[in-house]
Amino acid sequence: MSISLKLLGSKNSIQKTLFTAMAKDLNLKLKKNYKKAEDKVRSLVQGWIFEQPEISSILDDGVLNSLNAQLGFMNGTASQAIEVISLAVAKSVAVEFEQINDKLQGGVIFYLQPDNFSNILGLPEAVIQSTSTQLPWLNWMLTQGSNTIVSGYTYKPDNSGRSGGGTMVSGNLWRIPPTFAGTVENNFITRALQGREKELSSIMEEAFYG
Numbered sequence: 001m002s003i004s005l006k007l008l009g010s011k012n013s014i015q016k017t018l019f020t021a022m023a024k025d026l027n028l029k030l031k032k033n034y035k036k037a038e039d040k041v042r043s044l045v046q047g048w049i050f051e052q053p054e055i056s057s058i059l060d061d062g063v064l065n066s067l068n069a070q071l072g073f074m075n076g077t078a079s080q081a082i083e084v085i086s087l088a089v090a091k092s093v094a095v096e097f098e099q100i101n102d103k104l105q106g107g108v109i110f111y112l113q114p115d116n117f118s119n120i121l122g123l124p125e126a127v128i129q130s131t132s133t134q135l136p137w138l139n140w141m142l143t144q145g146s147n148t149i150v151s152g153y154t155y156k157p158d159n160s161g162r163s164g165g166g167t168m169v170s171g172n173l174w175r176i177p178p179t180f181a182g183t184v185e186n187n188f189i190t191r192a193l194q195g196r197e198k199e200l201s202s203i204m205e206e207a208f209y210g
Contacts, residue, residue: 038095064157069165
């Protein structure tokens with residue numbers, strides 16, 4: 001038994017009919033799922049930040065030569081600061097749903113972390129309160145690169161200081177260690193978000209077909 005099917009109309013009109021039907025179906029799925037995609041990306045972003053070596057060094061309470069010791073975090077305070085900051089970066093993620101048209105143009109756009117870091121640099125956790133002043137450690141990490149932060153003093157690793165991992169003593173200068181130094185264009189947050197196309201594409205597929 002065989003069945004024959006004859007399509008009536010031009011190739012363009014048939015394609016348009018098919019694309020219109022596909023667009024309608026995809027729009028329904030995207031409208032239903034794009035908020036789930038936003039939540040999934042936010043969860044992943046926080047994890048990506050915790051993968052960065054800078055974060056590991058900041059969380060090294062009392063470890064000599066660590067960022068925790070050099071920046072002078074009081075024992076136990078770094079983990080809370082990183083949790084708050086990473087969550088703020090994750091919450092900055094926005095997913096915009098663009099209606100798909102009959103040319104199958106449209107879909108989902110991901111927006112990740114404002115370039116000026118305004119959502120995190122103003123947080124209380126972005127600053128360490130020392131005896132006499134506030135130390136904007138997050139600004140140093142994200143924007144100052146290898147610039148001199150402190151003149152006339154250098155870091156001495158020992159078991160003293162706020163962190164229990166060292167203190168500042170008279171010397172030449174101190175700056176963020178070159179391994180961890182970040183600029184506005186290249187820092188631990190921008191690096192955490194780079195090269196994530198595969199993960200984002202996977203989330204988009206879930207939004208389209210989930």
